[in-house]
Amino acid sequence: MQQRRTAGVAGRGQASPGLRRSTVSAERAAARIVVRKYGGQRRAVIQILQDLQERLRWLAPETLEAVALELKMPPAHVTSVATFYKSFSLAPRGRHICTVCMGTACHVRGGATVLEHFERKLGLRAGQTSPDREVTLERVNCLGACALAPLAVIDGRYHGQMNESKADKVLQPILRAGGPAPDAGSGPEDGEAL
Amino acid sequence: MKTARTHLLVCAGTGCVSCGAFALKDALVAEIARRGIQDEALVVTTGCNGFCERGPILLVHPDGVFYQRLSPADVPLLVEEHLIKGRPVPRLMYVPPEGGLPVPKMADIEFFKHQRLIVLRNRGRIDPEKIEEYIAYDGYEGAAKALERMTPEEIVAEVSAAGLRGRGGAGFPTGRKWDLCRREPGSPKYLICNGDEGDPGAFMDRSVLEADPHAILEGMIIGAKAIGAARGFVYIRDEYPLAVSRIGIALRQAREMGLLGRDILGTGFDFDLEIVRGAGAFVSGEETALIASIEGQRAYPRQRPPYPAQSGLWGRPTVINNVETWANVPSIIRRGAAWFSSLGTETSKGTKIFSLVGKINNTGLVEVPMGIRLRDIVYAIGGGIPKGRDFKAVQIGGPSGGCIPKELLDLPIDYESLTQAGAMMGSGGMIVMDEDTCMVDIALYFLRFTQEESCGKCSPCRIGTRQMAEILARITAGEGSLEDLEKLGTLAATVKRGSLCGLGQTAPNPVLSTLRHFRDEYLAHIVDRVCPAGVCKSLITFTIDPEKCVGCLLCLKACPVHAISGERKKVHVIDPDVCIKCGACLNACPAKVRAVIKRAGDRAGASREGAAAPKDA
Numbered sequence: 081m082q083q084r085r086t087a088g089v090a091g092r093g094q095a096s097p098g099l100r101r102s103t104v105s106a107e108r109a110a111a112r113i114v115v116r117k118y119g120g121q122r123r124a125v126i127q128i129l130q131d132l133q134e135r136l137r138w139l140a141p142e143t144l145e146a147v148a149l150e151l152k153m154p155p156a157h158v159t160s161v162a163t164f165y166k167s168f169s170l171a172p173r174g175r176h177i178c179t180v181c182m183g184t185a186c187h188v189r190g191g192a193t194v195l196e197h198f199e200r201k202l203g204l205r206a207g208q209t210s211p212d213r214e215v216t217l218e219r220v221n222c223l224g225a226c227a228l229a230p231l232a233v234i235d236g237r238y239h240g241q242m243n244e245s246k247a248d249k250v251l252q253p254i255l256r257a258g259g260p261a262p263d264a265g266s267g268p269e270d271g272e273a274l
Numbered sequence: 275m276k277t278a279r280t281h282l283l284v285c286a287g288t289g290c291v292s293c294g295a296f297a298l299k300d301a302l303v304a305e306i307a308r309r310g311i312q313d314e315a316l317v318v319t320t321g322c323n324g325f326c327e328r329g330p331i332l333l334v335h336p337d338g339v340f341y342q343r344l345s346p347a348d349v350p351l352l353v354e355e356h357l358i359k360g361r362p363v364p365r366l367m368y369v370p371p372e373g374g375l376p377v378p379k380m381a382d383i384e385f386f387k388h389q390r391l392i393v394l395r396n397r398g399r400i401d402p403e404k405i406e407e408y409i410a411y412d413g414y415e416g417a418a419k420a421l422e423r424m425t426p427e428e429i430v431a432e433v434s435a436a437g438l439r440g441r442g443g444a445g446f447p448t449g450r451k452w453d454l455c456r457r458e459p460g461s462p463k464y465l466i467c468n469g470d471e472g473d474p475g476a477f478m479d480r481s482v483l484e485a486d487p488h489a490i491l492e493g494m495i496i497g498a499k500a501i502g503a504a505r506g507f508v509y510i511r512d513e514y515p516l517a518v519s520r521i522g523i524a525l526r527q528a529r530e531m532g533l534l535g536r537d538i539l540g541t542g543f544d545f546d547l548e549i550v551r552g553a554g555a556f557v558s559g560e561e562t563a564l565i566a567s568i569e570g571q572r573a574y575p576r577q578r579p580p581y582p583a584q585s586g587l588w589g590r591p592t593v594i595n596n597v598e599t600w601a602n603v604p605s606i607i608r609r610g611a612a613w614f615s616s617l618g619t620e621t622s623k624g625t626k627i628f629s630l631v632g633k634i635n636n637t638g639l640v641e642v643p644m645g646i647r648l649r650d651i652v653y654a655i656g657g658g659i660p661k662g663r664d665f666k667a668v669q670i671g672g673p674s675g676g677c678i679p680k681e682l683l684d685l686p687i688d689y690e691s692l693t694q695a696g697a698m699m700g701s702g703g704m705i706v707m708d709e710d711t712c713m714v715d716i717a718l719y720f721l722r723f724t725q726e727e728s729c730g731k732c733s734p735c736r737i738g739t740r741q742m743a744e745i746l747a748r749i750t751a752g753e754g755s756l757e758d759l760e761k762l763g764t765l766a767a768t769v770k771r772g773s774l775c776g777l778g779q780t781a782p783n784p785v786l787s788t789l790r791h792f793r794d795e796y797l798a799h800i801v802d803r804v805c806p807a808g809v810c811k812s813l814i815t816f817t818i819d820p821e822k823c824v825g826c827l828l829c830l831k832a833c834p835v836h837a838i839s840g841e842r843k844k845v846h847v848i849d850p851d852v853c854i855k856c857g858a859c860l861n862a863c864p865a866k867v868r869a870v871i872k873r874a875g876d877r878a879g880a881s882r883e884g885a886a887a888p889k890d891a
Binding site: 122123124125126127129130160161164165166167168182183184185187188189190193196197200201220221222223224225226227228229237238239240243244245 | 854
């Protein structure tokens with residue numbers, strides 16, 4: 081799930097002509113802005129990586145290196161943090177993010193079958209991104225919306241009581257944009273972004 | 275503040291929002307404006323009501339009328355009938371699962387009737403994004419009392435006398451923890467709110483953070499005075515964006531009102547809070563691991579003692595409590611220890627929030643007095659099991675907990691009795707399971723979870739959970755042996771004894787408790803090669819009864835792998851070599867035909883016909 085935060089500093093920085101003219105890389109410029117937002121504090125490295133991932137969709141090796149330079153800490157430390165926590169993606173993620181919840185409540189109501197259906201439908205395994213970088217399929221341990229089980233989240237929209245035919249409907253716009261047309265009819269999206 | 279004749283309280287918890295609460299709110303606002311009664315009827319968004327199954331929910335105040343599963347299309351009728359003509363609309367009300375008449379009032383609905391709200395007292399009645407509404411319901415009164423009229427010793431004594439115990443799982447007495455920290459000479463001291471609710475199936479912390487964020491802030495202000503801390507952290511998992519946003523708003527408003535920051539309420543006491551977002555690691559719910567995470571490290575737990583109360587964040591004395599624990603504190607200070615300890619059992623005082631999910635009619639969040647019987651939660655509040663199935667077990671305490679079988683339904687729920695039964699209070703996730711849930715599959719589910727979430731620091735946990743998961747996978751595939759059960763027992767004991775933190779120490783619990791209460795299911799998988807619940811895919815087959823099949827093509831179209839052949843009006847056949855056993859055909863087959871048969875057991879002789887589930891609505 082993607083969070084939409086109003087990180088004012090980060091937003092303004094993107095258009096800063098001063099940074100664009102300078103010789104630093106794009107990653108370094110982005111890292112500099114976010115690090116500054118947290119006052120250059122090393123303890124904020126997790127938050128800094130989160131903000132950067134939100135802007136860049138994933139954490140490239142160059143981004144991790146830039147954060148290490150900006151925070152003046154060993155690159156190994158930044159990498160160790162980035163590889164430990166699950167919410168960091170060290171591979172490019174797609175334009176659309178599909179997340180299937182694998183919480184216990186979802187599990188007893190058939191979450192595993194839902195995930196398999198998503199995998200078949202998208203032609204991806206959980207954790208993979210389509211080669212055209214359109215879609216990423218992810219699994220999550222629990223989103224705490226257990227009453228909606230089984231649950232899938234598509235680009236931040238929650239879709240509860242998921243089943244095969246509902247999955248076909250919610251995936252249709254994504255599949256239409258990126259690949260072969262699915263065989264199910266279209267339907268209204270019932271989720272709302274949080 | 276504007277006063278209106280009636281308030282329309284729209285639930286804006288995650289559950290309701292995802293089924294269209296904001297669209298409902300917009301429709302209400304528009305319709306009310308169209309009818310020109312905007313000065314009489316005010317639409318308010320509130321935190322989670324807990325009855326997420328029935329979302330979107332609307333409560334009409336002061337009538338107390340409860341509407342459920344609303345859509346924007348219902349709004350014109352509702353406004354016309356209820357608000358203008360004063361006639362509540364039965365069609366949009368809650369009808370008990372067993373049938374009967376619609377129940378108009380929230381207070382009369384079984385789901386709400388048996389609850390006792392302390393932590394969730396403001397749920398569904400205040401707008402969590404407005405501090406004024408929290409204050410209007412006695413908010414910050416406890417903090418004012420603590421800051422102005424109580425010494426740190428008195429606060430600690432009050433919390434101790436109340437008998438409050440940690441709501442995050444282990445149940446350590448909160449007062450004793452605070453006292454330990456208060457007596458430590460080191461400074462500065464820190465406070466942490468643990469909102470890294472990683473237990474799959476538990477969402478009470480999310481709900482409290484979303485529905486009543488100021489209660490947590492107030493609890494922490496009181497705690498800060500008790501131990502002498504000037505800074506605190508609210509650690510929230512990243513999967514809860516709404517909670518992060520609501521706590522952020524609450525912090526800003528509290529600062530503006532002088533309830534956080536320097537010289538709070540003119541008492542000369544300074545305290546401020548900061549949000550730290552988690553990054554998706556289950557182990558960071560462990561207190562020492564969480565501290566490492568705030569410090570910007572990998573969330574590795576470390577040896578205790580020293581306890582965080584002695585040496586925590588940056589080596590300083592630190593009190594770390596769970597969200598629900600903090601949210602209990604304001605009421606204890608405001609209403610006194612005697613009032614709080616009058617609720618509950620000898621050793622477990624107050625209330626506990628449980629998330630009641632899984633195979634249960636009334637899914638949602640319930641706050642009940644400690645000592646309540648499990649039966650009352652499942653049947654009185656939860657409304658029993660859907661589709662008339664049989665209750666099998668309740669899984670309590672997530673990956674650290676265990677399963678409570680039918681025979682123990684009259685067990686009073688408190689810390690001690692749950693531990694005795696092989697489960698654990700944990701954070702309070704209650705997953706109800708019926709006869710269609712396979713207990714071996716559940717044990718495997720949890721072991722895969724802990725194996726994946728093990729941080730890898732100590733080998734018993736890292737390797738032991740993996741071995742246990744592999745054995746369980748073998749059993750569910752119908753390839754287990756009786757020896758495997760012994761091996762599971764040995765591994766469980768080793769992992770429990772040899773692991774450093776709570777994750778490893780409790781990881782074998784789901785296996786041990788299912789082995790204890792459901793050994794016959796393990797034996798069925800191993801000896802008979804049958805999954806009695808019809809869940810384990812290697813042990814089930816799907817066939818079509820040629821006598822019953824009407825050749826409607828529905829299952830054929832539903833099959834995702836095209837394993838079904840047939841034509842209109844001709845009997846369909848499933849190719850067992852292609853079938854992936856997803857059950858789509860079973861769901862697609864019309865209820866009055868029921869030609870698709872799920873058989874448990876890989877051999878025809880040992881098969882047991884599984885009842886076809888009614889077609890999904």
